[in-house]
Amino acid sequence: MTESGVPALFGLPAVQVVAVALASLLCGFVGTFVVLRRLVALGGGIAHAAFGGIGIAVVVGFEPRFGAAAVAVGAAALLAGLPRERSDRQDALIGVLWAVGMALGMVLLAGAPAGDSDVEGYLFGDIATVDRADVVTLAALVAIVLVVHARFGRELVATAFDPEHARLQGLPVRGLTLLGLLLVALSLVALLEMVGVVLAIALLAIPPLVALRWLRGLPAVVAGAIVVAAAMSLAGLALGASAGWPAGPTIVLVGGAALVLSRLAPARATRAG
């Protein structure tokens, strides 16, 4: 038990630890896809566009996460549906979605009732507010991610590695890309409660980047990213609690430090000769 009587694990509220564990699984599977497919900027664009969805939901009177999910899924579909010939314009579209989503959210939340306009909470998250419903949402999403990887893992890897060759093999590259982006969008929304719009993409990107420094082979990288995500999240939570710092930013700072350290340390051994 914590001092306030809440069930505890590792000295932290149990619901937070379970949320971290589930989020770490997302970071391992979805984050590795994001990094290998070079979708970090695109993920950032989706997350920031989702902020506009939060603003719309608050104004209309919906649960904010539903608004975020709707806009994130719409943005993912828009980016996945970009014609091949126009894919060189993707970075511009990402930038526009990023900025317009933020602007829309700020404008709409500025006019919302005081209780619904916690802009800082939406931007940077607050893991202290994570509750059982959030854990159930995370668990459901993790289950979906695992089922999708069990059924389409080989196809998703082929598409992430070499989309041109995947197309030659008759794979529905556009559909698989959309499937991957939908998982990215939903994962970002699920992480909003913990680390907010601004930091969510860092939670997906940092663990695989650290794992790729030392590990070879996709299964090892995914497993390593899960471990790194859990370690940086728990360390960030503990450090934030003891230093009085906000949890989300502290988690991301710990992850950033881990990434720097991984770059300074010797890389994995490579083939001789």
Next chain:
Amino acid sequence: MTGARTLLRLERVGYRYEGDVALRDVELEIARGERLAVLGPNGGGKTTLLTLLLGLRDPSEGRVVRASPNGDLRLGYVPQFPAFDRNFPIRVDEMVLEGRLRERRAGGTESEDRAELERILERLDLVGLRRVYLTELSGGELKRALVARALVARPELLVLDEPTASLDESSRRTFWTLVAEQPETTAIVLATHDLAPATFAPTRALFVDRTVRELALGDLHAEAAVCGHGHD
């Protein structure tokens, strides 16, 4: 309609990049078993033509008619410049097996995959590199792995874009022997400047420079020399 031996046909096909004409008015039919050499200057549209044949691009004008509209034609492709990230955590054997994704989706078994993998790794002297990650390969080794991926599914249409660039002499000989060993029913389209008489015996030759025109086979090696020295 296409004939029984026809794999695909391009009808008045054109392609534009950002409004600029890369290819125009291409009329071309490729039949099973053809050996087609594609020559032309850099920037003349050879790679664009190959990617149109493979369905990797949609034509800006005209249409590509395929004998297998369901997309079940077995395709092998060795690109001049691979489009993937060499830091992707994938081994040589895993990459080569991606050449059999179509067969697996069509009901092929893992044991068939393994047998074909062993055959092609041995043939291309890649057995010792099977568990090596792409990031650790030399340029020539990577090219051999790409050739293995293209051949592992015994393609009906094999498209080779400057396939021997970055291969050493021994690997080149192995490669040309492998090409010569392809079944008579396999159509091969080769874009190259390395058209020594002993390497590839085309049944037809094309010159590509915005448009496509057929070359007399007797002029072939003279044209290859011009392309190789005059434009590259």
